[in-house]
Amino acid sequence: MRISEIIKQTREELGMTQEDLAERLEVSRQAVSKWELGASLPSLENLELLEEVLGVSFPPPEEAPEEETAQAAPPPPASKEPFWTWKRIVLLVLGVLIVSALFSAALFIALRAETNMDVPQHAEPSVTGVYFFNEDAGSLRPDLGDGWFSFTAGERVLIVVEFENGAENSVNAVSLFLTPSGTETFDLREQIAVQAAADGRDFALFAWDIPLDLMGHLEVVLECGGGLRVTETLNVTAPLVPAPAETPGILAIRPEEINTVAGDIGQYVSEVYGVPWEEVEWSSSDPSVARVANTGRIFIEGPGEAVITASWKDQTAECRVRVEAVGEEGNTDLAEPHFEGWPEEDPAIPPQYEPRAAE
Numbered sequence: 001m002r003i004s005e006i007i008k009q010t011r012e013e014l015g016m017t018q019e020d021l022a023e024r025l026e027v028s029r030q031a032v033s034k035w036e037l038g039a040s041l042p043s044l045e046n047l048e049l050l051e052e053v054l055g056v057s058f059p060p061p062e063e064a065p066e067e068e069t070a071q072a073a074p075p076p077p078a079s080k081e082p083f084w085t086w087k088r089i090v091l092l093v094l095g096v097l098i099v100s101a102l103f104s105a106a107l108f109i110a111l112r113a114e115t116n117m118d119v120p121q122h123a124e125p126s127v128t129g130v131y132f133f134n135e136d137a138g139s140l141r142p143d144l145g146d147g148w149f150s151f152t153a154g155e156r157v158l159i160v161v162e163f164e165n166g167a168e169n170s171v172n173a174v175s176l177f178l179t180p181s182g183t184e185t186f187d188l189r190e191q192i193a194v195q196a197a198a199d200g201r202d203f204a205l206f207a208w209d210i211p212l213d214l215m216g217h218l219e220v221v222l223e224c225g226g227g228l229r230v231t232e233t234l235n236v237t238a239p240l241v242p243a244p245a246e247t248p249g250i251l252a253i254r255p256e257e258i259n260t261v262a263g264d265i266g267q268y269v270s271e272v273y274g275v276p277w278e279e280v281e282w283s284s285s286d287p288s289v290a291r292v293a294n295t296g297r298i299f300i301e302g303p304g305e306a307v308i309t310a311s312w313k314d315q316t317a318e319c320r321v322r323v324e325a326v327g328e329e330g331n332t333d334l335a336e337p338h339f340e341g342w343p344e345e346d347p348a349i350p351p352q353y354e355p356r357a358a359e
Contacts, residue, residue, distance in 0.1 A: 003047075003058050004038040010054040011036075024053050122164070125171045125222050127232040128202075129162040144237075149218075150295050151210045153238040159206040161220055163197075169224045171197045174204035177219040181235070194223075214238035237295060250274040253310050253317035258290075260300055261324045268298040270319050275312045283309050290321040 001009075011021050018036070022029045025046060034040040042050060047058055132140040132149075135156050142149040151157060161174050173196045179189040195204045215237050222230040252273040260268075270292070272280050282292045289306035291299045298308055300323060308319040 002038065003041065004036050006056055006058060007032075007042075007050060007054070008036040010056050014054065021053065025049050122166050123168050124166040124228065125163060125169055125224050125230050126166070127161065127163050127220055127222060127230065129160075130220055130232065130234065131160045131162075133158040133160065144293055144295065148235045148237055148293060150293075151214065151236065151238045153210055153212045153214065155210050157208050157210060159208055160203055161206070162203045163222055164202060166224075169226060169228055171222045171224055173197055173223040175219075175221040175223060176206055176208070177221060178216055178236075179219065180216040210238050212238070237293075237297065248274055251280075251310065251312045251315040251317050253319055256319055258298065258319065258321045259324075260321070262300070262303040264300050264323075268300075270296045270298055270308055270310070272296065272310050272312070272317065275315075279312055281311045283311070285309070289323055 011018070016024075018029045018032045022032045025032075027046065031040075035042055051057055132142055132151075134140055135158065137158070140151075140157065142151055144150050159176070163171055163174065165171055173194055175191055175195075176193040177189055178192050192208060193206045195206065197204065216235075218234045218236045220232045220234070224230065254271055254273070255268075258268055258270075270282075271277075277296070280296070282294055282296060284290055284292045284298075284306050285308075286304060286306040288302055289300075289304040290308060291301055292308050293299070296310070298319075298321065300321075303323045303325045305323070306321045308321060310317045310319075
């Protein structure tokens, strides 16, 4: 097997992207792509790093297939030939024709634009994109799906909001508001940042320190002329990072059981211990009863029983969820959960769910 094939096959088996491998080797993604295409061979130093990262052994370069070494070897010097060959003359003629065609097309578009100035434009301003970066300007991908974005409590996140002005109105400022999730929480809504829209600029940049146990709605608001407001809402969360376990490498989960009633739409936190929480995979035996996000948050959906399973390597741990039907009064207020071994009063441990009355 060729070196290029070994690199690509092993990387895919390990579930790594070309960017992941390039970052581990401290090379560019283009270099990894050239190695996998056979366009070039890694240096001896990079081959040693590849063997260490991928856990494989490569054949010595002198034993590589002839076609692979031939691609990596520099081409022999070409014999000197006259400058004006028939190939260069043909290419020159084709280049002149292409430039002429492009010039004609540009002239046609310019003339058409002058005769058709009624180009449709959105009447009102709109948010065209919201992007997240770390303090080193590295792109973050916090999208969990299902409309939720996950961050790390305590980290600083840079938020870029892109927008466009409307034909009848323009953006004067961009604001960020945070509202805790749950019913009757609008009075807790707070403005966390605001920035004036500079002339000629179609974006706003914010720095946001993620609060502990974040669970709410981040509103991006365009403050426009005439009192108009354009809002886009994102659901945001920052799951708790479990404390180090007494037995590292042994997967444990708490709580082991959740008892609730249908109509309780609070979110419960199921925490894992002993292993890196970001490597744990979550699943539910019956999402119509209890649904689980890949942060360990459990969403109550309906009556019945479900088993929430946390998986890490060859280990699994389970949490049983029992959901009963709502009584006649529809009361869904539940007692505060308490687990054995937790301190009686510890402000660092937030509530595990947000009880909400059935509507």
